[in-house]
Amino acid sequence: MNMPVLGYATQSAEAKLAPYHFERREPRADDVVIEILYCGVCHSDLHQARNDWANSIYPMVPGHEIIGRVVSVRKSVSRFKAGDHVGVGCMVDSCQHCQPCQQGLEQYCVEFPTVTYNGIDRRDQLPTYGGYSEKIVVSEKFVLKVPAGLDSAGAAPLLCAGITTWSPLRHWKVGKGSKVAVVGLGGLGHMALKLAKALGAEVTLFTRSPGKEQDARHLGADRIVLSTDAGQMASVTSHFDLIIDTVPSVHDINPYVPTLGINGTLVMVGYLGPLDPMLNSVPLIMGRKSVAGSLIGGIAETQEMLDFCGKHGITSDIEVIKIKDINAAYERMLKSDVKYRFVIDMASLKAD
Amino acid sequence: MNMPVLGYATQSAEAKLAPYHFERREPRADDVVIEILYCGVCHSDLHQARNDWANSIYPMVPGHEIIGRVVSVRKSVSRFKAGDHVGVGCMVDSCQHCQPCQQGLEQYCVEFPTVTYNGIDRRDQLPTYGGYSEKIVVSEKFVLKVPAGLDSAGAAPLLCAGITTWSPLRHWKVGKGSKVAVVGLGGLGHMALKLAKALGAEVTLFTRSPGKEQDARHLGADRIVLSTDAGQMASVTSHFDLIIDTVPSVHDINPYVPTLGINGTLVMVGYLGPLDPMLNSVPLIMGRKSVAGSLIGGIAETQEMLDFCGKHGITSDIEVIKIKDINAAYERMLKSDVKYRFVIDMASLKAD
Numbered sequence: 001m002n003m004p005v006l007g008y009a010t011q012s013a014e015a016k017l018a019p020y021h022f023e024r025r026e027p028r029a030d031d032v033v034i035e036i037l038y039c040g041v042c043h044s045d046l047h048q049a050r051n052d053w054a055n056s057i058y059p060m061v062p063g064h065e066i067i068g069r070v071v072s073v074r075k076s077v078s079r080f081k082a083g084d085h086v087g088v089g090c091m092v093d094s095c096q097h098c099q100p101c102q103q104g105l106e107q108y109c110v111e112f113p114t115v116t117y118n119g120i121d122r123r124d125q126l127p128t129y130g131g132y133s134e135k136i137v138v139s140e141k142f143v144l145k146v147p148a149g150l151d152s153a154g155a156a157p158l159l160c161a162g163i164t165t166w167s168p169l170r171h172w173k174v175g176k177g178s179k180v181a182v183v184g185l186g187g188l189g190h191m192a193l194k195l196a197k198a199l200g201a202e203v204t205l206f207t208r209s210p211g212k213e214q215d216a217r218h219l220g221a222d223r224i225v226l227s228t229d230a231g232q233m234a235s236v237t238s239h240f241d242l243i244i245d246t247v248p249s250v251h252d253i254n255p256y257v258p259t260l261g262i263n264g265t266l267v268m269v270g271y272l273g274p275l276d277p278m279l280n281s282v283p284l285i286m287g288r289k290s291v292a293g294s295l296i297g298g299i300a301e302t303q304e305m306l307d308f309c310g311k312h313g314i315t316s317d318i319e320v321i322k323i324k325d326i327n328a329a330y331e332r333m334l335k336s337d338v339k340y341r342f343v344i345d346m347a348s349l350k351a352d
Numbered sequence: 353m354n355m356p357v358l359g360y361a362t363q364s365a366e367a368k369l370a371p372y373h374f375e376r377r378e379p380r381a382d383d384v385v386i387e388i389l390y391c392g393v394c395h396s397d398l399h400q401a402r403n404d405w406a407n408s409i410y411p412m413v414p415g416h417e418i419i420g421r422v423v424s425v426r427k428s429v430s431r432f433k434a435g436d437h438v439g440v441g442c443m444v445d446s447c448q449h450c451q452p453c454q455q456g457l458e459q460y461c462v463e464f465p466t467v468t469y470n471g472i473d474r475r476d477q478l479p480t481y482g483g484y485s486e487k488i489v490v491s492e493k494f495v496l497k498v499p500a501g502l503d504s505a506g507a508a509p510l511l512c513a514g515i516t517t518w519s520p521l522r523h524w525k526v527g528k529g530s531k532v533a534v535v536g537l538g539g540l541g542h543m544a545l546k547l548a549k550a551l552g553a554e555v556t557l558f559t560r561s562p563g564k565e566q567d568a569r570h571l572g573a574d575r576i577v578l579s580t581d582a583g584q585m586a587s588v589t590s591h592f593d594l595i596i597d598t599v600p601s602v603h604d605i606n607p608y609v610p611t612l613g614i615n616g617t618l619v620m621v622g623y624l625g626p627l628d629p630m631l632n633s634v635p636l637i638m639g640r641k642s643v644a645g646s647l648i649g650g651i652a653e654t655q656e657m658l659d660f661c662g663k664h665g666i667t668s669d670i671e672v673i674k675i676k677d678i679n680a681a682y683e684r685m686l687k688s689d690v691k692y693r694f695v696i697d698m699a700s701l702k703a704d
Binding site: 099105110171238265268269271274275276279280281282283286287288289291293294 | 452523617620623627640642643645646
């Protein structure tokens, strides 16, 4: 029997988010039923709600930074039991048999992973609905264990902002002595600073806005470079092993390439679209440098990141909001007016 | 005492190459004096002669694919003696103390390597003149040993076209089972096919011109993909570990990115300038793919490549010309009318 659930949905690109009654599926044999405690508000929620990527399905219940408590599990579930603290990120299923899936890279599933919302469930072909809701039903394989002691609200953004920056840090083997720079200080950027620092790297923040120095240092930056200041940019020529570019909108990446050392990589995790202005090949060729992209991270890697955060006491810096304030939060996000992630306290849904 | 030398030079961007008398330096303690037997004609010779990169110094004696015979060595030279068969590539010196130089990556010397022509010698501040000439004087460290049995004329292009494609093949660890594609079938492209094949890779040629199939297969391609044919392009979706893009002029690289597998890299070795049309970040992000650049190769790596070619009997497919035909050869190069490299027989200079 399907499960009635209350959430917040938008009915079109122009509509505001509002209370919405819908149904979750009758749990399948491998399903975990989760009561959602907190859900982070990702910049992509805003893009999807407003159909910025021209692939939105309405009604849409956004949210893919989910922290909750297991309510019940079905018979073939072995890793979870009622009462466990768990997380759900951007994916709730994948084909499980392609090469990337076999390698734990479900985010690059050849058949495309089933995304947590604005997707179509690959087993029943019904739309998926995200974390701005009371409960969610998720296949055990896509449920993460949340380490004891990690603040539940602050842990929510780890499921997207955390893993999106963790995955390139690990793939490009950042560790003690690595020189890492982060472009942009938002939800992703502030996590990149914290995680790179905890991994032992020398960490620099590139920013266009003066006045972020104190915050950035508090988050783990050893150095702040104003990208609008030619002298400061010149001071880091050929310096970095890895630059994580978290800026979610179109911007010129050319000024950052010369700050990469030989064999360095600039990895884009925020902006999807044409590189405007055009990327110049000359500095790439003159130092065997790369421009790459990276998408969230695999499930095993997400668990690794959560365990690392548990060990190092790392959570996101957040502002907890009530769900009725979600539309105002979207407007503030557009102005980068949040330090550094909104997280919805889902108890506010019941109290509404 | 300086050494009078006959060569071919151009006096301006508009002039043709013509006989030119100049002087080589009095050999220094670490110098090797080389009689030039053959010099390859690189596409960049044409760019430099015509000031396409706006950094040309005139008079200019081009040529950086040099094969010759040692005439004499100075007192501190230990690795060469008169009569040895040797090669000289794109560099004749570098700072020798920066980190890239220490790592054998002289091509990425922080102080920039001294290039074989159109450069300024870092010790005497005089212009460097290249291989379209009778003799050259080069510091021992930048002289390569040519393995016995390798055809001298066919070996000349190894010094630039060979190493430029070898270096990325090695850096990105191509070996048995690797899937490599090459874009463009010119001087660099045909060497990339031969070297990738000899390294054990499965090799594909991307080309816009039908009719290259037989030649490409002869050079080592297992598969030819017409990049103008959507069906053929779709047949290699997510397939390659490494794509070496040798095209020397502006072109759209976006169609090749989806043919990279997860973690794949497209490395540009031919075109210097803005990526027009704009590179789209989406396919990079959706598969952790990279666009990189690579410049020639280091001296130790060049020796490794020559030794590999000696062992596998690999040389360039060439058309030997007399030096008086160099201007006509440039015109034919512009029309890609060469299979696959012109090489000047320097004996033709004396006979002129």
